Amino acid sequence: MDSVSLKTKVCIIGAGPAGTSTSIFLSRMGIDHIMVDAAEFPRDKICGDGLDIKTVRMLNHIDPDIIPNEILKNPEFTPSWGFRLLLENKKTMDFGRFPTSKEQQLEPPLFIAKRMMFDQFLQGKLDKTFVQFFQGTKVIELLRIDTDWKVLAKRNDGTEITIDANMIVGADGDHSIVLKNVGERMINRLHYAGALRQYWKGIDNMHPDNLIEIYFPKKYPMSYFWIFPQNNGEANVGYGMTSKIAADKSFNIREIFDSLLKTDSSLAERFANATPLEEVKGWGIPFASLNRQASGDGWLLVGDAASMVIPTTGEGIGTGMMTGYIAAHFIERAVKQNCYENSMFTNYTREIQRRVTDDVKLYKRLMSVSPNAMSFIMNNVVNNQLFRLYFENNLKKWIHTAYHKKVEVTL
Numbered sequence: 001m002d003s004v005s006l007k008t009k010v011c012i013i014g015a016g017p018a019g020t021s022t023s024i025f026l027s028r029m030g031i032d033h034i035m036v037d038a039a040e041f042p043r044d045k046i047c048g049d050g051l052d053i054k055t056v057r058m059l060n061h062i063d064p065d066i067i068p069n070e071i072l073k074n075p076e077f078t079p080s081w082g083f084r085l086l087l088e089n090k091k092t093m094d095f096g097r098f099p100t101s102k103e104q105q106l107e108p109p110l111f112i113a114k115r116m117m118f119d120q121f122l123q124g125k126l127d128k129t130f131v132q133f134f135q136g137t138k139v140i141e142l143l144r145i146d147t148d149w150k151v152l153a154k155r156n157d158g159t160e161i162t163i164d165a166n167m168i169v170g171a172d173g174d175h176s177i178v179l180k181n182v183g184e185r186m187i188n189r190l191h192y193a194g195a196l197r198q199y200w201k202g203i204d205n206m207h208p209d210n211l212i213e214i215y216f217p218k219k220y221p222m223s224y225f226w227i228f229p230q231n232n233g234e235a236n237v238g239y240g241m242t243s244k245i246a247a248d249k250s251f252n253i254r255e256i257f258d259s260l261l262k263t264d265s266s267l268a269e270r271f272a273n274a275t276p277l278e279e280v281k282g283w284g285i286p287f288a289s290l291n292r293q294a295s296g297d298g299w300l301l302v303g304d305a306a307s308m309v310i311p312t313t314g315e316g317i318g319t320g321m322m323t324g325y326i327a328a329h330f331i332e333r334a335v336k337q338n339c340y341e342n343s344m345f346t347n348y349t350r351e352i353q354r355r356v357t358d359d360v361k362l363y364k365r366l367m368s369v370s371p372n373a374m375s376f377i378m379n380n381v382v383n384n385q386l387f388r389l390y391f392e393n394n395l396k397k398w399i400h401t402a403y404h405k406k407v408e409v410t411l
């Protein structure tokens, strides 16, 4: 059997949005590194494919020309100008382009892009001067030897790769092998969700501004159903629920998803003549409310491995990319000082957690008041003019931040 030995200061394990962003920003800092991923790209990732405002902000950090010159000209990216709340009995409430304002909204706050394409698009921004990227290379074992790591991986062609590294970055998602080695991967159902995805085409009555559609069925607390439209007439349709609620109430989310599609008063008619394009697929969502310790001696976690998904929305692409951006700053200091002990990374967990404080607080509050609070608010409180004005004002600020404000990292 062929074998290869490599040596590096930094080895990133996983090349989804979090790992790839870490690599892109490390390259900006002139730091040589290796990145490996078990998959050959393009690869699918079960996801809603919604690129939220944090993703937009990170894309602008990579290069402010990406959105105007590449994304807006590429039909595989669908710009979305806001969201549509589905209420019961076919009622809807739209939060589209600043409807009550005289200002024109020029920049879309969201995009939808299939992960099969988006993750590879992002990898197109890797700088080969600084990164050696091995696809189809699965890490099977991690050994701590003195103050370094030995990363043992196997390529799809059977070649064994050994990588000696001063530090590792766990960017290998929800089933992280890095986390299994350095921390605790037990699932805490209060801070975790199960979610499903199914691509469809031909759904009736989609919005011309590609508003993403969200529905909080009253019968099922802490869960939501989504329809995220795509330019080609297809849509990413899915449903997710906090695992604690599913367990406590013995809900089966596949059965609920199926019954919503077939019988719900707000959905069934729209799906009556539509066609599913694949089997229903499921995956887990690790919430940031877990406050996972994300660093230690010679290691950092980013993205889902660090449990960084926003618990109220299920968005983890943007937070994953942001953890990559922040991690690169901590790694830069470690490389400069040639020291990879946790003392270099002490503030890393705080620094990534503070980007999601408000969302985490809101989630915890909702869960402590009543799990029904979320759907009550969405079905009643949001449906009023004051909320619309509040939302619109904030949206302007969020868009400005996403397009024009730099994330400041305090080491």
Ligand SMILES: Cc1cc2nc3c(=O)[nH]c(=O)nc-3n(C[C@H](O)[C@H](O)[C@H](O)COP(=O)(O)OP(=O)(O)OC[C@H]3O[C@@H](n4cnc5c(N)ncnc54)[C@H](O)[C@@H]3O)c2cc1C
Pocket (backbone or CB within 6 Å): 013, 014, 015, 016, 017, 018, 019, 036, 037, 038, 039, 045, 046, 047, 048, 049, 050, 051, 052, 137, 138, 139, 140, 171, 172, 173, 174, 175, 176, 177, 195, 196, 197, 238, 282, 283, 284, 285, 302, 303, 304, 305, 309, 314, 315, 316, 317, 318, 320
């Ligand atoms: C149904 C569903 C819907 C969602 N919808 C949205 C949404 O609309 N918007 C949003 O922002 N977020 C959404 N999320 C969350 C989002 O998908 C994740 O937060 C995001 O993919 C995290 O990125 P990541 O880079 O951390 O991990 P991943 O994207 O999971 O990438 C991890 C990579 O690590 C690789 N890997 C794993 N193990 C190994 C190993 N042993 N060796 C080498 N490589 C390995 C994998 O091949 C993979 O490429 C959704 C999640 C689910 C389940």
